Amino acid sequence: MESKKNKSLKTIKWAEDIISGFDWSKTRELSEAEKNELASKIYASSINASQLRNLYYQLSKIKLGNISFSEEEIFAIIMNIAMREKIGNCSYVKLLQKDGREIYDILMSNSDELERKVNPELIDIMMDSGKTVEELKEYYMDLGLEKIVKEYEDGKRDIKNLYMAKQVLETYSSKRKLKKDEKSIVLYSLLNNALLYKGKSVLIENLYRYIKEMGYSSYECSSMIINLALTSKDKKEGYSYSRILSCNKKMEEAFVPIRISEVLFQKALSENLTEMHEEKTKQELRQIGVSEEIIEKKDIKNLYMAMQIVDGYNLRLRNDEKKAVLTEILKPALLNKKATNKLFLGRLCTELNSMGLSKQKVYGGIMSLAINGSWKNGLNYTKVLQMYYSIHESVKAEDINYDVSEVDVIKAISKNLEDEQIQQVKDYYESIGIDIQTKDNKKIENFFVAKQIVEKYDFGRTLSDIEKNSILECIVKNKNLSERNAIYLITTCSKLKSMGLKDQEVYGAIINLAVNGHFKNDNRYYYSDILSGVSSLDKVDKDDIDTNVEETTIVRAMISNINENKKGIINEYYSNLGLERFIAEDSDEKKENSNLYFAMFVMEKIKSQYELNENEQKTILYEMLKRKEFNEESSYHYNLSTICDKFERIGLTQEEAYSAMVNLTVNGSVTERKGFEFQKVKKSTSKLLELDKDEIQKNVSSFTINRAVIRNLDKESKGKLIEELKEMGVNGELVEQRHIGNLYFAKKIVDTYSFGRELSDEEKSSIITCILGSGQLKSKSNASGIERLCNELYNLGLSDKEVCGAMIKWGINGSATEQSGYDYSRILVSVGKVRELDAEGIYTHVNESDIKNSLRKSERVIKRCMKGVKDKGIIEKIEETKMELDSLIEKENQKDNKQVFTNDDMDDIM
């Protein structure tokens, strides 16, 4: 401190006037000691009153943006410069010794330092006490730098350096967001230099000012100082942090980058860890679950850097996933702290970074290398570590796999399964009834990976447990995975990924491959072949790999492995529908389980689509499965799912394929084209592939359903239907004479059509009578006349209800079209004629007049005959006709009596 004794009163007066001339109420009142200290700073060294006056004068001349400083502001500026002891790179004392012009120039060139108010922090720093100092200590303590605070309290450190280090850090972190730990390491690095201890009189602020004087911004200055502190600490030659701290001028020769890459920054941090940071890093690794063996064996720099790699890569990982990836990264012995040729991950990172690779690529490249063992060019992890310094010479950017995804993480976990995880996998498979049957825990990897694939694949809906487990079973029930050595499911996954497939596509491909046995569009290689030799995938076109798991595949998985659980479901399902004969072990009609299970899926899918009642469900299931080829004992095993598969390959959706299959099994064909009947295609379902999807009947018509129901009506149901019709009023004799199929359809037509009101029994029976009354239906052999006609109309494009309307029209009026030659009698004889009609020209709307017309039609005909007889004047002929009818009866009676007599006679003889 400059002694007052050596100063003129005038100078002291000047200094005191400056202090008292400032309105301290807006900052804080100064203590006497602070005032004295501040005054001594103002009249420091050989400064005299005229020099102070000159400074005041130069400041009063300055105009910043046309605004001059007020007297109070000039005082504040002088006090701040005095407390800082510098402005720009010029000391306060030297500034005052310069002539007016020079002072003016210096002030103008450092105008950003001309603060109009006194910075109270500077007073605290100047006094080495107060709020600012306390807060600074707290700041360091909060960052875990108790050691620095202690050294300061012990008088070993200058508060100015602590203050400036914080300023540098905060300026730097205003642009680069730093984590607390990173801040702590940076701060420690800034201050961890012997030159910065008290007594050496080296100030960070001086270096800062020097760089600033070189024309850099505050951020650039801060960044360069941090770079120096972090990266050039140990440089013996050139321009180390120490050297530049001690000789700021060296900064002009040194090349210090303004910006430091994230990778280099992290690497630098790893090399500047304090004991506290080391312990913290270990603690974090423990929390993640990394083994104690790794934590203790590996060099702390590598532990820290591995953490940065995993945390810094754009992939959100759970702790167990992080643990596995970290374990893979840290595996090489070269990364041990006691390794003979110890290597540092940070250095590999910076070398890769210097090749122009981004942080993501550097971290991804190292993770991929660690997990998969090598890069595209075949270089393995250890080799890459060993030759890190010349990596840019032997590796091209395109040789590196950068993309680390879920598949890689699964791989890392599968390679590092712990006892607890192994037991979990075993328990899971046991719970779903799959026996892992392996004592070799290595094989557990495959079961773990399979489970991950099924759990992680997005099926677009939530799969039931039984569906999931069925798929899982398809994946793991391959002997290669459980019996043969060195065959890993994850290897196939990685291979698929290396072909450019995304994670979801990889999972989908594996599921499709396992369930279907091969890829849809390339069946050269089977699941087993690919598992045992992934190189076969080199010959497969990526686009031929089906990656989307369709519902059909899920169903196929379900029917692939029928376990006891599924058998129970099948038995219950078919029992409930009254189809025990298909499931009873001793039944001649016992069906093959996979067909039973598949038919069940088909039914569950279509029953709501076609609003099938229980009887219709039962009937269609029966029709689908009734053929001997589907029997368990059949020598010719025929799979319903194979038919569906063919339909889907033609381009039908799952629903359409199921409907087409119902049409094929119930109607015997799905197309009008000859040669594709069930009997023809059953031996070679591939024949179905010759069909065009547009020529296939993709909807199940109500007539197909009814056809199936009719075929399976039992005696009781038939009797019930006949009684119902008679009770309704339909002529009993007509009912008895018509085939049950025609009766069923006639009633179904009237029941299905929407008349817009409830019909009376008489109306219903009249319409049914009209439909059944045609002479062309007289023979029971014409069993399916109505049904076939309905089907033709349906195929013409009419809806179920329209078909019913047309049939009613035809039945009542004898015609349903303007065109002649298509009356009911004629088309019943030749239903194919309907195809000649235009669907739009067919009347399908039944009106009240039609209903009225149907009522008592025969009675009206008979009455008209009566009238005709009257009108013709031959009414008396009635008696004559009656006599002829009586005679007809008589003769028939005689004939019958003769017959009876003969029979009685025969009895006597007997």
Add this chain to the structure above:
Amino acid sequence: MVSTKLDRKALAEVYYVILSLNNEEFSKIPKNLIEAIKKNMDNEYEVNIYEIEKGNMQADTEKILATIYAYYLSSREEKKVIWDLIEFKKSKNTKAINFKKKK
């Protein structure tokens, strides 16, 4: 089958007309008559019920259906009218015969 003067095709047409009667009406026709018609009708003949509705029928069909109506299906009042008419027609015919004889 017995020999009859009635046209067998007409019997077939009659049968298909009465077959479309409702149960109530149909039951009014004696069973033995229906049986006799069935047994004597032409089974090969393709009856077109819609043509009959239009009046295109065998000559006997009209007579037989009118007879069936007169005897079995008509109401009491209708029957009275019919029989009165028949009696009237018969007496008219008798008078005409006698008139011819007188002539």
